[in-house]
Structures are given as structure tokens and as C-alpha cells.
Amino acid sequence: MDLTHSSEDEAFRSEVRQWLGDHLVGDFADLKGRGGPGNDLEAHDERLEWDRHLARHGWTCIGWPEEHGGRGLSLMQQVIFHEEYARANAPVRVNHLGEELLGPTLIAFGTPEQQRRFLPKIRAVEELWCQGYSEPGAGSDLANVSTRARLVEAGSATGREWAIDGQKVWTSLAQFADWIFVIARTEPGSTRHHGLSFLLVPTKQDGVEIRGIEQLTTGAEFNEVFFTDARTDADLIVGEPGAGWGVAMGLLGFERGVSTLGQQVGFAREFGAVVDLARANGAIDDPVIRDRLADAKVGLEVMRLNALRSLSQVTAGSDSSAAGGAGSIAKLVWGNWHRRLGELAMQVAGADGLTARGAPYDLDRFQRLFLFSRADTIYGGSDEIQRNILSERVLGLPREARP
Incomplete structure (x- = not known):
């Protein structure tokens, strides 16, 4: 590039x-x-x-x-x-989930009617979206989805609706969302990535219950979402019934798209704050800490250049195996770098990092960075899943044994 x-x-x-x-x-x-x-x-x-x-x-x-x-x-x-x-x-x-994920997915895979219905409200930030992928038994292993949907007769404009039952978890900002895009199993008896469909479901209905999950960093941006005979119109399916896996993987390609460059500038801002703290409390005089700070600086620049190169090679909506596994490589690189930055922040803070700055649990920015970054190698596709993608789909190595 x-x-x-x-x-x-x-x-x-x-x-x-x-x-x-x-x-x-x-x-x-x-x-x-x-x-x-x-x-x-x-x-x-x-x-x-x-x-x-x-x-x-x-x-x-x-x-x-x-x-x-x-x-x-x-x-x-x-x-x-x-x-x-x-x-x-x-x-x-x-509005990240609507603007950066669902909108491009509808442009790539949606019908003209779906595009006319949803894209203007996403662009105007009039409707917010959340993502219904992960389940208690299907986190990074998305193909293990068990939430199910079936077509039933209804009084809607199409005369039929999808009735949805199941549970999603780790659903970011679901409490504010008007809609959720859901991966559900629509072909009874299907397994793995077969028989899944990509549905657009309104959250403001009796069949959808949202429960917050309190985090170590305080607050509850993640949620559990329960579907009990939840309904959505029959035409609010993106792609063909049973072909939702390809749509879901295309969306994940958008997730690792151009906005990651802004994310990395945010990482640079966090790194700068850690350096400032090291200068203020004298930790920068420790040669070990100074070496780790230099290593983090080099890693930040390598990550930026790798992301730019990857973005120039991957077609929008491609899955994680595209361009030599560029999406998976990027996720491995930034997830591990950011987690190490959280650890470095605590090393720089020293004993002050062990106590809250106020009762009962008032955390500073460096403590939040450390606690949240522990999840960086898990959410958005765990390290183990990314390495499997690279080994099996890119390098052509034998597939991992599965029960």
C-alpha cells in the first residue's frame, strides 16, 4: 500500500x-x-x-x-x-455496530427493501443496533449456535414471521439498542455452520428480555439477551434461509476493517499516558520498565503498518481467511499488544495500582485498562480460534480433532 x-x-x-x-x-x-x-x-x-x-x-x-x-x-x-x-x-x-458492521453488511448482502428501510436511520443515528452472536455454549465457536427460529403464520404484511427462542450473551449495549442482528438455527437437525440464518429482530417487544452483566471495571455494557417466542417479519432475513454463516463471516470482516486504525490511535494515546505516568512517578528510571516501554512503542508502529497493509489487501466483507488470514493476524497482534499494555500500566503504577482511588470501587484509567484488556484475547474471536483459522484455512495444516 x-x-x-x-x-x-x-x-x-x-x-x-x-x-x-x-x-x-x-x-x-x-x-x-x-x-x-x-x-x-x-x-x-x-x-x-x-x-x-x-x-x-x-x-x-x-x-x-x-x-x-x-x-x-x-x-x-x-x-x-x-x-x-x-x-x-x-x-x-x-453507533459503531450499526454504522461499521450492519450497514456495510446490508449494502453487501441485503435486499433493496432492507437497505431503504434501515440504512437512512443508521446514518442519521435514529436507530441503534446490537449484535446477537455469542451464546453460553457458542462464544468464539460461533458454529455451535443453538438459538433457533421457525417460520409461523402471523398477521404481518408478509403473512408470516420468524419466531425465535434462545439466548445470547456478551451483547454490547443491548440495553440501548432498538434492533439486534441475530444468528439463529433455522433448519432443524442442522449442525455447525449449516442451517444458520441472519435475522434482524426488534428488541422492544415482550419476547425479548435483556439483563445486564456487571463487570470488574464497573458498569454493565455487556448483556444477556433472552428470546422467548420473539417475533420478526419473514422478510427481515439477510441472505437466503440457511445461508447465514457467509453473511456472519462477512460482517466479521467489516469488524476488522478501517475503524481499527482509529482504535490504534486510541492505543497510542493510552500508551502516551502510561509513559507520562512513568515519568511522573520515576518508574521510567527502571531499565526494565524503560525497555518494556520501548518495546511497546515499536509494537504500536508495527501494528499500524500491518493494519494498513492488510486493509489494502482485503475486500470488504471478506472472512478472516482472506488475504493470507489478514483479519486473524490483525486480531492476534492488537489483542496481545493491548493486553501487555495493561500489564505494563500496572507495573508502572506500582503499589498505587493495587488500591482504588476512592470508596467503594473507584478505578482510575490505568486500572480499567488493565482489567478490560484481559478480555482482548477472547472477545471478537479468541486467540485459539484465530490460530486455527490461520493453520487450517491459510496454511492448509490438518484440521484440529473434534469430538
Whole structure:
């Protein structure tokens, strides 16, 4: 990938930087640095209004094609936007699942009717989405899904509905979502990735119950979602019945897409804070800590360059085995780097990292970083699953023995 920026790209960078500087003021200035992993409930309503402010000024869905309401920006310009957004310390977005995951999936796999129904409201941040993938018995092993759906007669416009029963878990921000995209087994007797379908289900109904899961970092951004004869219209299925696995894998390809560059600029900001702490408390004078800080800095730059290279090779919506396993490699690299950064933050903090800064459980940013980053190698596809993808689908090694 050509890493040089054209004059047009540099002009765009200036435009983004200027706009953020002009608009992250007043009440919005108080949102700088708010939200994020381990703290995603912070100022949620205020960050939602910021997202809608972005939408009113044309700064949502910037990579979508123009015919679907986006700006059709190039890959490099999308990278620039995410980098400048993170550098401005702008608040973490609340519409990621709709804008970065479901929207591109509907553009790639949805019907024209589904695109007309859902894309405008995602772009305007009028409807929020959550992801119904993981289950108690199907976390990283998504093919083990047991939530089931069946077509039944109903009084809807199509005359039929999907009736859904089952449970999802680790569902981020489900308590705020209007809709959930669900992987469910629609062919009785099917196993593994066969017989699954990708359904769009409204959450505001009696058949859907959402229960928060309190975390070590405080708050409950993750949830359990229970379906008991939950209903959605028969035409709210993306792709053909039983072909949901391909749609689900395409969506995961979007999950590891261009927004990860903004994520990594956020990582750089966290790393900078750890360095500042080391300078302030004298930990940087310890040669072991200084060596670990240097190693983390090198790793951060390697991660950025690898992500840029991968993005130039992977077609939008490709699964994790595409481009030599680029998606799986990226997940392994950033998940392990970020977890090590959390450990390094605690080493730099020393004894102060062992106690809360206030009663009963008031954590600082470095303690939240450490606790949340323990999950980085699990969520979004565990390290073990990513290594299996690389070994079996990319390298062609013998498949792991399964019962």
C-alpha cells in the first residue's frame, strides 16, 4: 500500500481537524475522552447526541457509497478521519455496530427493501443496533449456535414471521439498542455452520428480555439477551434461509476493517499516558520498565503498518481467511499488544495500582485498562480460534480433532 498522502488527502485531513476543533466546544468539549472499553456507559446519552450532530454535518458513514447515503471516501481518507478523530480525543461513538458492521453488511448482502428501510436511520443515528452472536455454549465457536427460529403464520404484511427462542450473551449495549442482528438455527437437525440464518429482530417487544452483566471495571455494557417466542417479519432475513454463516463471516470482516486504525490511535494515546505516568512517578528510571516501554512503542508502529497493509489487501466483507488470514493476524497482534499494555500500566503504577482511588470501587484509567484488556484475547474471536483459522484455512495444516 502506498503510505504517502496526496495533496487532496492532506486537504481532507485539514478539513477534518478544523471541523473537530470548531465543534468539540461548549457542552461537547466536556465529552472529550469519554466512553470506551470498560467505560462504555459513561455519558451515553450525551455521546448519542454528539453522534447525531456528526450525522447532521455529514460525518457518519463516510465510507459508504454515495447512493446509500455515505460520502464514498477512499480507504486513505477513511483512515485519516479515524486518526484525526482519535487525535482530537473525541468521544467514543455509540453507533459503531450499526454504522461499521450492519450497514456495510446490508449494502453487501441485503435486499433493496432492507437497505431503504434501515440504512437512512443508521446514518442519521435514529436507530441503534446490537449484535446477537455469542451464546453460553457458542462464544468464539460461533458454529455451535443453538438459538433457533421457525417460520409461523402471523398477521404481518408478509403473512408470516420468524419466531425465535434462545439466548445470547456478551451483547454490547443491548440495553440501548432498538434492533439486534441475530444468528439463529433455522433448519432443524442442522449442525455447525449449516442451517444458520441472519435475522434482524426488534428488541422492544415482550419476547425479548435483556439483563445486564456487571463487570470488574464497573458498569454493565455487556448483556444477556433472552428470546422467548420473539417475533420478526419473514422478510427481515439477510441472505437466503440457511445461508447465514457467509453473511456472519462477512460482517466479521467489516469488524476488522478501517475503524481499527482509529482504535490504534486510541492505543497510542493510552500508551502516551502510561509513559507520562512513568515519568511522573520515576518508574521510567527502571531499565526494565524503560525497555518494556520501548518495546511497546515499536509494537504500536508495527501494528499500524500491518493494519494498513492488510486493509489494502482485503475486500470488504471478506472472512478472516482472506488475504493470507489478514483479519486473524490483525486480531492476534492488537489483542496481545493491548493486553501487555495493561500489564505494563500496572507495573508502572506500582503499589498505587493495587488500591482504588476512592470508596467503594473507584478505578482510575490505568486500572480499567488493565482489567478490560484481559478480555482482548477472547472477545471478537479468541486467540485459539484465530490460530486455527490461520493453520487450517491459510496454511492448509490438518484440521484440529473434534469430538
